[in-house]
Amino acid sequence: MSAPAAVKPFQVRIQEWDFDLTAELAKLRADNPKVGAVVGFVGxxxxxxxxxxxxxxxxxHYPGMTEQSIAAIIEQARQRWPIFGALVIHRVGPLQPLEQIVLVAVTSAHRGEAFAACEFIIDYLKxxxxxxxxxQTPEGARWVDARVSDETALKKWGGA
Known part of the structure; x- marks a missing residue:
């Protein structure tokens, strides 16, 4: 069995279709023997x-602006931690309970940097x-407001 083809080390994808967690993580770390840690978050x-x-x-979402916004968040993580790669896949369109919405994955030499960068990216992305x-609820449709807990999470990184 051959190794999966590597993806660009820093990538943002907005898509309607689901993603394969195992395949995406394998592609992110492919062909980089320096990778000692892969951390992923699935929402x-x-x-x-x-x-x-x-x-x-x-x-x-706002096409174009959304990708640029997430790429800027990844760049901030790159400035803070020595990471080798980061992948953000965010789904749009109608989704059912239990379906995957978002994947944030980070590679680095060590787990500490990978965990911190992954948490930073998802906190800012939110x-x-x-x-x-x-x-869609039994009472009808409603827009979801930002959560106070998400704003609070930014404070540990010096944001909000």
Whole structure:
């Protein structure tokens, strides 16, 4: 069996279709013998939010601006930690509970840098990237506001 073809070391993808976590992580670390750590975060659609059942979530974005915003977040992580690669895949369109929404993955020589950079990227992505979420609940459709906990998470990085 041959190794998977490597992806660009720093990449942002916005897409409607699902992603294969194992394949994406394998591509991110392929052909780089310096990689000693791969850290990934996968966000999924919850079936309950703020006390209401969620039947579906629809994500919208601003094409072009969204990718630039996330690329800038990755660049900030690169300035803070010696990482070899970072991949952000964010889905848009209608999604059902339990479906994957986002993948943030980071490679580095050591786990500490990879964990920190991954957490930094997802914390900033949740508050800075231009996405809009609309949930379908038994009471009807509603737009999802930013969470106070997401804003609080930025404070540990010197943001917000």
């Amino acid at each position: 999924t659609v919850r079936d309950l939010n703020e006390g209401a059942e969620v039947a579906q979530m629809e994500l919208e 508050t800075e990237a231009p996405f809009w979420k609309k949930e």
